[in-house]
Amino acid sequence: MRIGELARRAGVTTKAVRYYESLGLLAPVRLANGYRDYDEHDVRLTREIRALSLLGIPVEATRPFLECLALGHRHADDCPAALAGYRDAIDELTRRIEGLTARRAALVTHLHRAAHRSSRLSPAEGEEAMTDHTSLPAGLPVPEDDGAAAHLRGARMPRLELRATDGATVSLDALGAGRTVLYVYPLTGRPGTDLPEGWNSIPGARGCTVEACGFRDHHQDLLAAGAARVYGLSGQDRDYQREVTERLRLPFQMLSDPARSLGRALGLPTFTTGGLTLYKRLTLIVKDSVIEHVFYPIFPPDRHAAQVLAWLGDNAHRP
Known part of the structure; x- marks a missing residue:
């Protein structure tokens, strides 16, 4: 089959298919006229690359999964190397989450400081961008015993x-x-x-x-x-x-x-x-x-x- 049909069936772009080929993840047969000829195995590999990419695994890191299929396994993650690929991806996501969490905390701190530094409103007015929860503003209304x-x-x-x-x-x-x-x-x-x-x-x-x-x-x-x-x-x-x-x-x-x-x-x-x-x-x-x-x-x-x-x-x- 031609590259356009492969891309359509696998749910990717032709540009993506060419990128997979450049990494050696796909190796289609070359016809006498120079055109690439893809088969059902290429469709399965391309779909697997796409599915793993949606999970957050970089295209370059999908090789162990594809090699597992090439060995005749029913699932791309039946091999130890594929399981290690999952762990590596999880570790990378964990590092990214920790980094983003730290950045968010830093931004909250800066926002808190800036809001208090530049605000002209007193806490009693209750309109400040950030609130100091560890103290009570003056002038709060006193609740009545309503029974x-x-x-x-x-x-x-x-x-x-x-x-x-x-x-x-x-x-x-x-x-x-x-x-x-x-x-x-x-x-x-x-x-x-x-x-x-x-x-x-x-x-x-x-x-x-x-x-x-x-x-x-x-x-x-x-x-x-x-x-x-x-x-x-x-x-x-x-x-x-x-x-x-x-x-x-x-x-x-x-x-x-x-x-x-x-x-x-x-x-x-x-x-x-x-x-x-x-x-x-x-x-x-x-x-x-x-x-x-x-x-x-x-x-x-x-x-x-x-x-x-x-x-x-x-x-x-x-x-």
Whole structure:
């Protein structure tokens, strides 16, 4: 067959076919008139080169796969040399991903610095290109007690299992002996990621990172005051929460509840912004599978861990 037909059947261009020939990957028969004559084996080789190229394997590195076919194997990757070709391609992609990840992190850092350096807006205005999640701007609106958590005290925890950031499954109706501090929050910000529009103007929304840092810094004190364990909980997925746990070096686990199953079971208060339905900030003290105390509303969030610590101290001997 002529080169045009080969290219059409293999899904490549005639230019690509000539390039494969220049590398010695294809060796068509020459007719008496000088024209190249391709056969079905050439079609198979060309298709294999194309398929491997789509996987990210350079054309020049497809030779071991083609040689495997030439040896009579049914599949081009039945040979050890072909498997080594896969590994080499994976290693190269890994290096490229690591390099791109490092470049992205550097760009985020430069963007963060430049945004803060050149911005004329104060954090309280909430319009800066990047947000410092480790501090609270002045003038945040104070949430009011709307009674949305009044029914929770004395309620039993539902039979519900949620995934933690360490991969374990936590049964909320069997948290274990002693008191559990379960703080529920709307959404943790991440460097380089914009918060929902108007976030600072929503009463009680801003401050998830500083709240988490407060529980981190008071963690040992909370345990000493009678808390058997501390959990954070939000509707964010486990990978998102795991990044936050690692970045903030939290000594406790976060629970992921993207379906807001706990909210439906207990009737937890929520709010909606930017198309997202999020938990309102509150904290449950759970003892023997029963909600013993509820903190709601919570403000300011950066002082909340100290409030929980004080409550534990005041109720240390409470039966």
